[in-house]
Structure formats: C-alpha cells, structure tokens
Amino acid sequence: MENQPKTFANRDALISHVRAISPSLAPDDSHVSDTVGGREAGVGLLEKIDPIAYGRSRNYLGGAVSYLSPYIRHGILSLNEVRNFALELGPKDGDIKPIEKFIQELAWRDFWQRVYQQNPSWIWNDVEDYKTGFAPEDYSDTLPEDVSTAQTDCAAINYFITTLQTTGYLHNHARMYLAAYIVHWRRVKWQAGARFFLAHLLDGDPASNNLSFQWVASTFSNKPYFFNLENLQKFSHPQAPCEEADNLALAGSYDDLAARLFPNGVSS
Numbered sequence: 281m282e283n284q285p286k287t288f289a290n291r292d293a294l295i296s297h298v299r300a301i302s303p304s305l306a307p308d309d310s311h312v313s314d315t316v317g318g319r320e321a322g323v324g325l326l327e328k329i330d331p332i333a334y335g336r337s338r339n340y341l342g343g344a345v346s347y348l349s350p351y352i353r354h355g356i357l358s359l360n361e362v363r364n365f366a367l368e369l370g371p372k373d374g375d376i377k378p379i380e381k382f383i384q385e386l387a388w389r390d391f392w393q394r395v396y397q398q399n400p401s402w403i404w405n406d407v408e409d410y411k412t413g414f415a416p417e418d419y420s421d422t423l424p425e426d427v428s429t430a431q432t433d434c435a436a437i438n439y440f441i442t443t444l445q446t447t448g449y450l451h452n453h454a455r456m457y458l459a460a461y462i463v464h465w466r467r468v469k470w471q472a473g474a475r476f477f478l479a480h481l482l483d484g485d486p487a488s489n490n491l492s493f494q495w496v497a498s499t500f501s502n503k504p505y506f507f508n509l510e511n512l513q514k515f516s517h518p519q520a521p522c523e524e525a526d527n528l529a530l531a532g533s534y535d536d537l538a539a540r541l542f543p544n545g546v547s548s
C-alpha cells in the first residue's frame with residue numbers, strides 16, 4: 281500500500297480520506313465509529329475507568345467496562361500503564377481484591393499475546409480437535425450471507441452484528457454470544473468467524489480474537505462455549521432485542537440446546 285498521510289486538518293478530513301481508500305464500502309454506508317484515535321482520547325478514557333464497579337458488573341452488556349481495547353491494541357496505552365493506573369484506584373490498604381477482576385482481564389490479553397508469540401501457527405489452525413461431536417470438515421468455510429448482512433432469524437444476534445459493523449466494538453459477552461452463534465448454531469468454522477470479527481473490530485487482534493474463537497469453538501478448551509436466551513436476557517441491556525419470539529433459535533434449557541447443537545454428544 282502506498283504511504284498514507286498521517287495528519288489531517290480535522291476529523292472530517294480523516295473520515296473522507298478513509299472513505300476514499302475503502303473501495304468495498306457501500307456508497308450509502310455513512311457509519312462512523314465514535315471511537316476517536318490518539319493518546320489524548322486514550323488517556324481520557326483511562327482516567328474514567330472504575331475497576332471496582334468493573335468487578336461487579338463486567339459481564340453485563342451495560343456494565344462498567346473501559347473501552348480501552350483499541351488503545352491497548354495499537355500501543356497507545358501499555359498494559360503496565362493501565363494496570364498501574366487501576367492499582368492507584370484500589371483500596372488504600374493495599375487489598376487488591378476489589379480490583380482483581382480488572383487486572384485479571386489485562387492479564388488475559390498478555391496471556392494470549394504470549395501464546396501467540398510461542399505458537400504462531402495456532403492463530404489460524406485448530407490447536408486441538410473440536411469437542412462438539414463434529415469434525416472440522418462438518419463446519420462451513422464461509423460465513424453465511426444472512427450473518428454478514430445481519431439478517432439472521434435471531435434479533436439479538438442481528439443487533440450484535442450491526443453493532444460490530446457500525447461501531448467497531450463489541451462488549452466481551454456479546455463477542456462470546458456472537459462467536460458461539462456463528463460456530464455452534466450455524467456450524468461455521470471458527471476461522472471464518474474470526475476473519476469477520478477482524479474485518480470490523482477497531483481492537484482487532486489475531487491473538488485475543490482467534491484464540492478466544494478457538495476457546496468458544498472448543499479447539500482450545502475442553503468443551504464448547506454456548507449460551508441460552510435466558511442467559512442473554514440476564515446480561516443484556518434494553519437496546520438489545522431479546523424477546524423470545526424474536527430469538528427462537530436461542531431459547532431453551534442448556535440440556536435442550538446441547539441436544540440440538542451437539543446431537544452426537546460433547547466429548548472432553
């Protein structure tokens with residue numbers, strides 16, 4: 281790719297430039313993510329983190345998550361800087377427990393990076409067999425069109441796809457739901473799902489993304505991750521359409537869904 285300009289008169293000029301060099305963008309697609317690049321924006325978000333509230337609410341789609349991932353991913357903020365800032369916000373008696381969850385999640389990022397560094401071939405290849413009762417060839421190589429266009433028969437899944445495509449960000453739990461839907465409900469290879477995520481995420485990172493996809497798929501864990509509508513309703517927020525009638529494929533007990541999704545039985 282030819283050298284690209286690094287400075288722009290303003291954000292609109294930057295957006296026009298990106299449009300001009302994005303041939304695959306539909307002419308009527310006017311979405312622009314709210315995420316603003318650069319150190320000032322990253323530090324501004326860092327100063328707003330609440331690691332104690334995070335520990336209590338991070339699994340909820342409306343929880344006190346940090347939105348720091350694009351800045352960490354692109355080296356604008358280092359993990360050490362974020363960790364040290366969080367430690368300053370913890371209890372003054374040195375008890376790390378209330379902020380432990382936040383520090384642990386930073387550690388997950390570091391862990392995936394180290395796994396990638398030591399095993400580069402794992403990024404696009406199955407680390408282990410699927411434990412789903414299916415072989416890799418039972419999974420499709422390509423993402424179905426109704427997924428890439430957010431027209432599946434599950435309204436909540438369409439909402440997550442649209443959020444991913446229009447904002448470049450998804451909450452961790454929504455990533456897990458969408459990845460599980462792609463791999464287990466639609467029986468699509470995790471690699472196709474991972475490529476789809478990487479094409480849209482502003483924090484898109486081969487280690488965190490692809491190894492998390494392998495964890496969901498069960499090729500890098502001892503069982504497949506899946507969920508049911510009740511779980512989604514519990515952790516969701518009002519914007520996500522979670523009515524049962526609009527999400528029939530997700531409804532049922534875990535035993536019912538396991539029987540539907542993994543009819544050959546789950547191995548470990």
Ligand SMILES: Cc1cc2nc3c(=O)[nH]c(=O)nc-3n(C[C@H](O)[C@H](O)[C@H](O)COP(=O)(O)OP(=O)(O)OC[C@H]3O[C@@H](n4cnc5c(N)ncnc54)[C@H](O)[C@@H]3O)c2cc1C
Binds near residue numbers: 349352389455485
């Ligand atoms: C299928 C799937 C794909 C993912 N793809 C990516 C990706 O491409 N890039 C990416 O940075 N993260 C990825 N993650 C991890 C996680 O979802 C995001 O880091 C997190 O949601 C980013 O939002 P946040 O900054 O508000 O995170 P917070 O919840 O506020 O966490 C703070 C920071 O900790 C790190 N972190 C948090 N959770 C995780 C996690 N589970 N694994 C690794 N690091 C974590 C991130 O650097 C994050 O910015 C993926 C997770 C799943 C399940």
